[in-house]
Amino acid sequence: MIPVHPSTAASARPRRGARSAAAPLRAGEHVVVVGYGPVAARFVEDAADLVAEGALRITVVGAEAEPAYNRVLVGEHAVGRTARDAMALSDPSALAAAGVEVLLGTTVVRLDRARRVLSLRDGAGAERELAWDRLVLATGARPNLPVLRGLNPDPAAYSHLPAGVTALRDLADAAAVRAVVARRGRVVVLGGGVLGLEAALAAAEAGCPVHVVHHGPWPMTRSLDAAGGALLERALAGAGVEVVSSAQAREVLLDDAGAFTGLALEDGRTLPGELLLLSVGVRARTELAEGAGLRTARGVLVDHELQADVEQRVFALGDCAEVLCRDPSCTVCPGRAGAGPSGLIGPGWRQAEWLAARFRAELRAVAGGGTAVVEPLVQGPEPAVRLKARAVELACAGTVSGEPWQAGPDGGSVVQWADGGAGSYLKLVLRADRTLAGYVALGLPRAAAEVGLLHERGTPVPADPGMLLRLDGVDAPAPAAPGPEATVCSCAGVSAARIVRAVDDGADSLDAVRRTTRAATGCGGCTDRVRRLVEEHAARVPA
């Protein structure tokens, strides 16, 4: 819950940055949302009641022909694990009923800030203008495409890839992948990041022979230390994914019909396959903002109030935005460098909820003659990277370099456990006060959960860190039921107590709880746990 105080001008809270230059949001203004992905969908959903009561107009412009769906689950969907229905993120009839206008299959080709209009092009190529008062950019990110012979890396047209080559970004990609997976075809993944590995593991689990090719010395090079990477590589091999590290791809080999047949490497090897998944990172879609003279770096630059311009007319959120306050002394964003697209759904949702709450507060404050005071959107610690796969359990975050026999950051220290036979690994990088600067946990799911909490909360690690290994010990007691306030769904920020209340209030299925609480609608990592909570509690509720 975001604390929002419709308040008077006499508020004691000092505000950073002057709002005076900007016109506050007024009743009846037209807010146009560019992009219709999960983050846009959340903003629109949260603000729909303002439309219904006539306080705002909202139009959403989406390039795809379909309403918003959960892009994070495209990979799951491609291997047949997640149904299309479960990916839906918006309820078109509810939005229509509220009065939100949704333009599908429509591309924004130009942003004019002076005249406050967008130029739109529909699927038939027809152009028209759309006027706005406030603009919310939620254009997300697009996959990077490698420069390889055989590919035509037009960054604006990745969908024109050869047959059998895909970046697995939308539903059309997923359909192509599903065909290959169904016949257990050979899969080559280019890219050793967490998304490439998740796709590789899903394909291997579906029975496909899988190779992952990447140029780093070990998989997840940027998130893992060398030891963790080496153990991860062994775990992946055990799960049927062969990793080819320190490899440079040279050429995509195609047959006479132009379909993928293999990936040639610089060292002369060729990895044959029917499917090439490209997973070499994403970058923010910033062209509209750039064309309109807004500042961009790894994304559209916004301050921690998500403002891209000093007039407070253009906002950006989700993967297309980079939060980096103009004021280097900003205390809300202490020490945080701007970050590129995280690929995580949770932080974008937090931003969407915050912006809707801010708009609401401004409208109410203006109506009451005061000034809106909204608690700033505090950037949490950099979120953990979790590899979501059945065969391999991995979580890591923060600084993971350093060795136990060296001093850690700030006079801290490093703790390390590795069991090559069991394939388990735990590395804790401690500051002098024993809080975690970073960690890696592989094959130790309960320790990973506990360490993740210690990291998020800034809680010191116990003096005897060997205790953490007991959580996954052969004689460990069944895990205690999570406390009612424990977060179950970190994407949507939903606690166990909230889910149980929803069941009490009549949500008697996973889908019903999803609709009511938004739990298990994000990355899918908590779906099993939410289903279990619903089933256990529903059984106890008197019919």
Next chain:
Amino acid sequence: MIPVHPSTAASARPRRGARSAAAPLRAGEHVVVVGYGPVAARFVEDAADLVAEGALRITVVGAEAEPAYNRVLVGEHAVGRTARDAMALSDPSALAAAGVEVLLGTTVVRLDRARRVLSLRDGAGAERELAWDRLVLATGARPNLPVLRGLNPDPAAYSHLPAGVTALRDLADAAAVRAVVARRGRVVVLGGGVLGLEAALAAAEAGCPVHVVHHGPWPMTRSLDAAGGALLERALAGAGVEVVSSAQAREVLLDDAGAFTGLALEDGRTLPGELLLLSVGVRARTELAEGAGLRTARGVLVDHELQADVEQRVFALGDCAEVLCRDPSCTVCPGRAGAGPSGLIGPGWRQAEWLAARFRAELRAVAGGGTAVVEPLVQGPEPAVRLKARAVELACAGTVSGEPWQAGPDGGSVVQWADGGAGSYLKLVLRADRTLAGYVALGLPRAAAEVGLLHERGTPVPADPGMLLRLDGVDAPAPAAPGPEATVCSCAGVSAARIVRAVDDGADSLDAVRRTTRAATGCGGCTDRVRRLVEEHAARVPA
């Protein structure tokens, strides 16, 4: 206890190697023991009753002017931790009463195997011959001396070192060290092996500033892996011992009076000091055997029955002997390469006890008209290396190389724990059957004890090796009283039950138990534990 069977020629046990060429030991033969260190003392003590009953004559020839003392404790004695009395290993009056002849201050200058005589030289330089029927070589080892400007490395005369330079081998050395330690003088130790480190830690604990200089990349290079070595180096620094690794000593600096003032290194640094302890290894004293045409390598070569010649007239044991059967298919010594001096007292004592038992069995068998059958002296696994110091707890053994992310020996695996803050380290190198090929344990005394047992006994490591860390956990229960059959003193091979029996039989003090059982007479590592056992049990025995 060594199983000895005086038996008939009809024994079913197949004997390896023909004894027929050799004359069996007969009553009244003269056994001469060369050397009077701890191993010789043990042999003489065990065989003294054969002398008393007139079955044998025994003469011991010792080069020092003092009866046998526990050389292993010279370092402890030098820093004032062990009294001279506690180092005594023989009871001259008891030997005299039995009829054993002891020649002190007497050097053996030549061994004549054809005529079966030794040439002796006494302290006054007078020479005489001594006839023998059987010869037991127990000449031990001498310290290696480095080739350094300022030292005159006459290997036969290490006692002619400059003032303030010592290899800490005998009581005279200990007296020189004690003087420097008493005034907390600066100490430089040359050599990063376990003995050098023990001396360094003892001196640091006594208040001396201490540097250890060695050429390996980390201390105890041959016994430790890189990670263990790095953590050991940190632990040593914490205990006041600065290790200078990868350093080449160049010159011993002396003042005008010829006394040590510092050690100059090849890199230009100088470590000033009042005392230089040389601890760069030992080598077996083999000159007598070489001069007599016996085979030598890293020691006097003997088979596993300790025989140096085919006639079975010359035996060697302790640090001067290298057990390496002539028959490469010998099943008693499976896969054991010959080893140089171990510096450990336990294995030498086992040999001394075995040889005395063998002589006894031969005499009885000959008297009964049969053939002696003595269980062969089985070489145990290579003994663990233990750093005996108050500030640093370290034990290691066997193969310690390999990393958790690599396959271990024979398809095994590696487990590793390191807590840089606590300074603890555990590395287990497992074979495919989960028995230990080797281990390192630093700062984890109870885990070290448990792992040491698993290694010695060839017991598989638990599937969840993290359990071992619990032994030293903050919440670990007080250690269970050791089972009555658990070995307390590994040098003398004495169990807790044996000690308790001795107390029951009237041994009411540490010294009394030492005399009765020999427990705590070796390396000194178990002294505290034996004392505690005696005190606890004596309190329970009705007066």
